[in-house]
Amino acid sequence: MRDVHAPPSKSATNRALVLAALSSEAVELVRPLDSEDTRALARCLEAMGAVVEPAAAGLTVKGPLGRQGTTEEVVLDAEASGTAARFLAPLACAFPGRYVLTGSPRLRERPMSELLAALRVLGADVEERGAEGFLPLSIRGGNLRRASIEVDASRSSQFLSALLLAAVAVDGGLSVRPSGRVVSAPYVETTLAILREFGHSVRRGASGEIRVERGSASPGSWEVPGDWSSSLPFFAAAGICGGDVSVIGLSWPSPDADALALDAIESMGVETERETGAIRARAHPRSLRPVSIDAADFPDAVPVLTALAAFAEGESRFAGIGHLRVKESDRIAALAALAQAAGATALDRPEELSIAGPPRPAAAPARLPTFEDHRLAMAAALLSLGVPGALIENPDCVAKSYPGFFRDLETILVRG
Numbered sequence: 243m244r245d246v247h248a249p250p251s252k253s254a255t256n257r258a259l260v261l262a263a264l265s266s267e268a269v270e271l272v273r274p275l276d277s278e279d280t281r282a283l284a285r286c287l288e289a290m291g292a293v294v295e296p297a298a299a300g301l302t303v304k305g306p307l308g309r310q311g312t313t314e315e316v317v318l319d320a321e322a323s324g325t326a327a328r329f330l331a332p333l334a335c336a337f338p339g340r341y342v343l344t345g346s347p348r349l350r351e352r353p354m355s356e357l358l359a360a361l362r363v364l365g366a367d368v369e370e371r372g373a374e375g376f377l378p379l380s381i382r383g384g385n386l387r388r389a390s391i392e393v394d395a396s397r398s399s400q401f402l403s404a405l406l407l408a409a410v411a412v413d414g415g416l417s418v419r420p421s422g423r424v425v426s427a428p429y430v431e432t433t434l435a436i437l438r439e440f441g442h443s444v445r446r447g448a449s450g451e452i453r454v455e456r457g458s459a460s461p462g463s464w465e466v467p468g469d470w471s472s473s474l475p476f477f478a479a480a481g482i483c484g485g486d487v488s489v490i491g492l493s494w495p496s497p498d499a500d501a502l503a504l505d506a507i508e509s510m511g512v513e514t515e516r517e518t519g520a521i522r523a524r525a526h527p528r529s530l531r532p533v534s535i536d537a538a539d540f541p542d543a544v545p546v547l548t549a550l551a552a553f554a555e556g557e558s559r560f561a562g563i564g565h566l567r568v569k570e571s572d573r574i575a576a577l578a579a580l581a582q583a584a585g586a587t588a589l590d591r592p593e594e595l596s597i598a599g600p601p602r603p604a605a606a607p608a609r610l611p612t613f614e615d616h617r618l619a620m621a622a623a624l625l626s627l628g629v630p631g632a633l634i635e636n637p638d639c640v641a642k643s644y645p646g647f648f649r650d651l652e653t654i655l656v657r658g
Contacts, residue, residue: 245520246476246654248468248491250275251498252643255466256325257407257433259283260333261440262303263292264410265460269440272299272465278642283326286318290330290337300466307411308383309339320345320377322570322642324352327377328400331357332408334381335366342371344378348614351376352568356394357401363391364416388414390451392421397565399426403433406454410442415455417447425565428499428539435497439464468492470500471542472644474507475620476654477523478546481512482553482627484527487654490520503543509533510550510558530554532598538562541569544595545617548577549624551597552586564593570642571613580618583610584625584632600628607631616642623651 255275260283262269274280284294284301293304309316318334318341320326327345331354334341344350355375361368367382386408395402402420409416424430434444434452441459446452468491480487494501494516504521508514511530515522532554537544544560551558566573574595578588585601585608608629610622619640626632640647 244654244656245488245490246650248473248489249644249646250466251469252277252279252471253325253429253432254436255280256283256329257403257436258464258466259287259294259303260329260407261410261436262464263287263305263307265305265440267460267462268302268304269461270297270299270463271301271303272463274300274466275469275643277645278321279323279326282319282321282323283329286320286326286330289316289318290333290339290341307333308337313340315340315342318343320349322346322349324349324398324569325400327352327354328357328398328404329407331368331379331381332361332366332386332404333411334383335361335364335368336383336386336408336411338384341381341383342378343381348570349377353397354379356397357404360391360393360401360405361386364389386412388412388416390417390419392419394422395420395424396422397425397568399424399429402430406430406433406437406452409454410437410456415443415453417451417453419449419451425538426499426541428497428502431497432499469644470496470498472620472647474500474503474543474546475624475647475651477504477507477512477514477521478550478624479627479651479654480523481507481510481525481530481550482624483655484525486522486524488520488522492519492521494518494521500540500543503540503547506533506535506537506543506547507550509535510547510554532556532558534559534561536562541566542617544573545577545621546624548581548595548597549621552581552584552599552601552625553628554599557596557598559594559596561594563595569615571615571618573615573617576611576613576615576618577621580611580622580625583608584629607633610634612636612639614639616640616644620644620647623648
C-alpha cells in the first residue's frame with residue numbers, strides 16, 4: 243500500500259465558514275474542504291450577505307451577515323447538510339432579514355425541535371412551515387437576545403455547537419448548558435477550540451454551562467486540519483487487505499471525535515504508529531478480531547468499524563448509537579442491511595448494532611446498497627475489498643463529504 247494525504251476536515255471547514263462570516267475582517271481559509279455539504283453552507287452564507295471568493299490557498303470569506311431593509315424572503319437551501327441547517331437556523335434568527343430555511347427530503351425528516359425550543363427562549367421569531375420540529379422554517383431575523391439557556395443535545399451535539407457559534411453574533415454573548423448526555427461530545431470540543439482560535443472568549447462554569455462572547459481579534463487566515471472521519475477507511479483497508487498505509491496531514495494528539503476510533507481499530511487487530519502529521523497503520527491478512535464498544539462519541543466511525551467487523555471471526559457490538567437513526571439515513575438499519583448484503587450476519591437494535599463475520603460465500607455477486615449516504619458508500623467500498631465481484635450502488639454519494647474518496651482509495655491499493 244502507499245501513502246495518502248488526509249482530505250480537509252468537513253466539520254472544521256463548516257465551523258470556520260461560519261466564524262469567518264462573523265469576523266470583523268476578511269478571513270482566508272487555507273485548504274478548506276470542497277464538497278457538496280461545504281458548498282451548500284457557503285452558498286447560504288452568501289445569500290445572507292457574506293462574500294465567499296476563491297483565494298490562492300483556498301477561500302476568502304467576509305461579512306457582514308444580514309439583509310437589513312429588505313422585505314424579500316431569502317431562501318437558505320441547506321440541501322442534504324444537517325450541519326448547515328443546524329448552524330444556519332440561529333444565524334438567521336440573529337441577523338435582520340426574512341428567511342426560509344429548507345433542504346432535501348431527507349433533511350426535512352431530521353430533527354430540529356431541541357434547537358428551535360432553545361431559540362424561542364432567546365426570543366427568536368421562527369415558525370415551522372410543515373411538521374412541528376422540522377424544516378422548512380420561516381424566520382424573521384434580528385431578535386436573539388443575551389441569555390442563559392439550556393439545550394437538549396442527546397440526539398445531536400450540533401444543536402449545542404450551533405448555539406455556541408451563534409453566541410458570537412449576540413451582544414453580550416450566550417451561556418449555554420447542555421441537558422442530559424451530549425452525544426458526539428468531542429465535536430463540541432472541536433467547536434470550542436475553533437472559537438478560541440478565531441479570537442473569541444470561551445469559559446466553562448461549575449454547573450456545566452459554556453459561556454461564549456465575541457472577541458475583538460480576527461485570525462486573518464486559518465488552516466483547516468485533516469479529516470479523521472474520512473481518513474479512517476484507509477486504516478480499515480489495511481486491516482481488510484493486509485499491508486500498511488500512512489495517512490499524512492492528521493494531527494496527533496487530536497481532539498477530533500473520530501480520532502477516538504483509532505483505539506477501536508487497534509483493538510480489532512490493526513497496529514498503528516501515531517506521530518504529529520502522519521498516522522501509519524499495518525495489519526496481517528485475516529487477522530481481524532471482534533470488539534464490543536460504546537461508540538456514542540464517534541458515530542461517523544461506525545460505518546468503517548462495521549466493515550471491519552464483517553471480516554472478523556465472531557460477533558462485534560457497537561452500543562450507544564441510537565442517534566445514528568437520524569443521520570443521512572437510518573444508519574443502524576442501513577448498516578445492518580449493508581453487512582447482510584456482503585454476507586455477514588447483522589442484528590440491529592434501537593440503540594446498538596451487532597455484526598458477525600466473516601462473510602458467507604454467495605452464489606451471485608453481492609449488490610451493496612448505500613442508501614444515498616456518503617458514510618455508507620465508504621463502508622461499502624471497504625466491504626467490496628473482501629467480497630469479490632461486489633457492486634456498489636450509487637457510489638457517487640461520497641461527494642457529500644469526500645469527492646475524491648475512490649481515487650484516493652485506489653491510490654493506496656496500488657502497490658509500488
